[in-house]
Structures are given as C-alpha cells and as structure tokens.
Amino acid sequence: MSPPTGSTGTPTPALGPDGRLQAYRIRLVSIRFRGKHGVSASERELFQDFVADVDVDLPISLLAKEDRYAEVFDYDRVATLVVEEGTTTSCQLLEILAQRMIAKIFAETPALAAKVCAQKNRPPTTPSVEAVSVTVEAIRDPLAGSRPKGP
DSSP states (O other): OOOOBOTTSOBOOOOOTTSOOOOOEEEEEEEEEEEOOOSSHHHHHSOEEEEEEEEEEOOGGGSOSSSOGGGSOOHHHHHHHHHHHHHHOOOSOHHHHHHHHHHHHHHHSOOSEEEEEEEEESOOOSSOOSEEEEEEEEEOOTTSOSSOOOO
C-alpha cells in the first residue's frame, strides 16, 4: 500500500502510532538584531549585537495539511516581531526584553506557548565573557483572553 499523497502528489506526513499528532512547534534559531539594551546609559546609547532563539507552540489545527506554502504558519512574522521588539525598545535587563518579546508574540499570533532565549554578545563584565543569555518561557492563559498582559 502506498502512502497517502497531497494535492501536489507528495506524501502527507506520517502520524504517530496512535494516529494523532500531538504537538506543533516552530523553532527559530539565531535571530540577529542590533539594539540598545543594557544596565548602563552608555550601553543604551550605542547599538550592540543581540541574538534570540524562539520556540513557538501552535494549535495543531494550524499544521499544514498539504505541501503548499499557503498552508504553513508564517514563521517569518515571528522573527519580524522579535526583531521589532529588539530594535524599537530599550531595556536595561535581558529578562525584560525576553518577556516583551513573548508578550508581542502572544499579542500578534495564535501561539499557545513561547520560549525566548535572548543573548547579548560581549557584555561589559570584569572577566572576559563571550555572551550572556536569559531564557524565559510562557504559556498563554486561555482564561486571559486573546491579549495577555506583558511588561
């Protein structure tokens, strides 16, 4: 028996042994931007290099059913939201920046959960440190409505 195919003739994805898909997660790795974030005023005056890794959990109903671009979730939009937040605001703390990124993702996408790892390259520390990163995870509160509260 041959595998089922979509409208383009390509095989549809194989399901788990029980026949149910259980998760739909998109991971964006090394979203790069230049921002003005840091504790000192001098850090917030000059652009610095930042990197963000983002995981977004989406409703299974959004998983593409056919091998067509129109069927896929627009992960370019998530990357754009992260860069917008990183380049149009200024935070003293990476923790606040990561929370704001998650709030923006929740406000503008149907994400059920999100994880953001915000990294600052060459932070001003006494010993030499290549990079520092902070990871923040959140689950959308289904009772809070479509716009979760954020920093």
